[in-house]
Amino acid sequence: MTLVLIKQTKHHYNERTFNYFEDRLVGYYIYKENGAVIADTSGDNLQKDFGIAVSFDISCDSTVDTGFFVDRKKEKIITVGLEILSPTQMKFRGKIDQHSSYVSPKRPRTLYTGSTFPLDMVFTKQ
Known part of the structure; x- marks a missing residue:
């Protein structure tokens, strides 16, 4: 799995009555099995506020919290913990959010078991 994260400083969030700036991490993932792409976001x-699969909020104390991490193939939201192990490695721990499901607006809801990708991984910076 490849995970790309980009820090956006002072991202302007302007939706309905909300109008503020925030720092956030956004990105995408590509998951392959035996060379075949299984999931690609x-x-x-x-730049959007909604509809992206990978988004983390950065708190004032510099902690990182899951905004959204969506398993689109299984239509689930994953709660993710990120832990820096070294300057080049990061631990990814995911848990399927049982109380909140991702529902595709383009098709009827389907209940899938499990997740598309492993929920416990170590990523190495390249």
Whole structure:
């Protein structure tokens, strides 16, 4: 799995009555098995506030909290913990959010078991 994260400083959030700036991490993932692409969110418009698969909020104390991490193939929201292990490695721990499901607006809801990708991984910076 490849995970790309981009820090957006002072991203302007302007939706309905909300109008503020925030720092956030957004990005995308590509998951392959035996060389075949199983899931790819690299086409997301990372300037949008909604509809992206990977978004983390950065708190004032510099902690990182899951905004959204969507398993689009299984239509689930994953709660993710990120832990820096070294300057080049990061631990990814995911948990399927049982109380909140991702529902595609373009098709009827389908209940899938499990997740598309492993929920416990170590990423190495390249």
